[in-house]
Amino acid sequence: MSYLKIDHAGKTFPASGGRENVVLQDVRLDIAKGEFVSVIGHSGCGKSTLLNMIAGLTETTSGGIILEGREVNAPGPDRAVVFQNHSLLPWLSVYDNVKMGVQKVFGRTKTKAERHDWIMQNLDLVQMGHAAHKRPGELSGGMKQRVGIARALAMEPKLLLLDEPFGALDALTRAHLQDAVMEIHARLGNTMIMITHDVDEAVLLADRIVMLTNGPAATVGEVLEVPLARPRDRIRLASHPDYVRAREAVLRFLYERHRFVEAAE
Numbered sequence: 372m373s374y375l376k377i378d379h380a381g382k383t384f385p386a387s388g389g390r391e392n393v394v395l396q397d398v399r400l401d402i403a404k405g406e407f408v409s410v411i412g413h414s415g416c417g418k419s420t421l422l423n424m425i426a427g428l429t430e431t432t433s434g435g436i437i438l439e440g441r442e443v444n445a446p447g448p449d450r451a452v453v454f455q456n457h458s459l460l461p462w463l464s465v466y467d468n469v470k471m472g473v474q475k476v477f478g479r480t481k482t483k484a485e486r487h488d489w490i491m492q493n494l495d496l497v498q499m500g501h502a503a504h505k506r507p508g509e510l511s512g513g514m515k516q517r518v519g520i521a522r523a524l525a526m527e528p529k530l531l532l533l534d535e536p537f538g539a540l541d542a543l544t545r546a547h548l549q550d551a552v553m554e555i556h557a558r559l560g561n562t563m564i565m566i567t568h569d570v571d572e573a574v575l576l577a578d579r580i581v582m583l584t585n586g587p588a589a590t591v592g593e594v595l596e597v598p599l600a601r602p603r604d605r606i607r608l609a610s611h612p613d614y615v616r617a618r619e620a621v622l623r624f625l626y627e628r629h630r631f632v633e634a635a636e
């Protein structure tokens with residue numbers, strides 16, 4: 372039995388004039404515990420919709436999402452999401468933003484002192500302990516994303532769902548945060564699913580890359596194993612034959628699909 376099973380899942384939205392917009396159709400995927408999966412596909416194909424279905428924020432229209440043998444049909448603290456644009460509450464300090472989730476999950480099982488230590492431990496994990504008292508407005512984009520990751524991790528979710536978390540960041544900050552996510556994954560061994568538009572990011576981080584076909588009715592087109600040992604070093608990997616091969620395979624998939632769309636228009 373797989374840890375997370377996306378079982379023939381589909382999503383149709385109502386469209387204007389009584390029509391229907393079939394966004395995803397028959398998506399099938401089995402994800403193992405501790406796996407890092409990247410999801411890539413052209414803009415608008417349904418990546419966020421898929422992640423939202425796993426998060427329980429969007430209902431599936433057909434099929435289902437099964438996490439550890441139980442069907443997902445609502446959001447829950449066992450699935451934390453980090454969005455591209457941080458969703459921190461601006462009137463709360465960094466500390467209190469993380470505390471909100473911690474109270475919800477550990478309000479009954481950890482003492483106040485334990486919860487405090489846990490909040491600080493998670494902020495330190497993303498090197499943001501020093502900014503615990505600051506408000507989100509006083510932080511850079513990269514720092515806000517770090518806090519968003521800390522807040523998600525502090526809930527000890529079974530699944531960490533990352534929806535283009537670094538899309539709005541400059542290349543250097545992005546690289547630092549990619550390294551931070553790889554370290555966290557190595558240390559905690561959590562199951563992570565990350566949407567990205569960035570082929571290098573997908574190859575660097577993932578154990579497997581799930582490539583979605585173009586919409587409408589997008590589905591899994593190809594799944595690529597990334598056979599690179601960890602820890603991964605971006606500089607050393609850049610010329611590694613397996614890295615280059617994986618990168619090419621993803622580019623080819625996207626390029627061929629893209630051409631197909633143009634030809635069909």
Ligand SMILES: Nc1ncnc2c1ncn2[C@@H]1O[C@H](COP(=O)(O)OP(=O)(O)OP(=O)(O)O)[C@@H](O)[C@H]1O
Nearest residue numbers: 384385392394412413414415416417418419420421
């Ligand atoms: N709540 C909604 N109601 C109606 N249609 C929606 C809704 N959410 C998404 N869609 C439609 O579903 C399709 C897929 O959107 P989605 O955001 O999942 O794509 P995406 O692959 O994540 O795009 P991008 O890469 O540009 O972020 C789009 O056509 C979008 O208009």
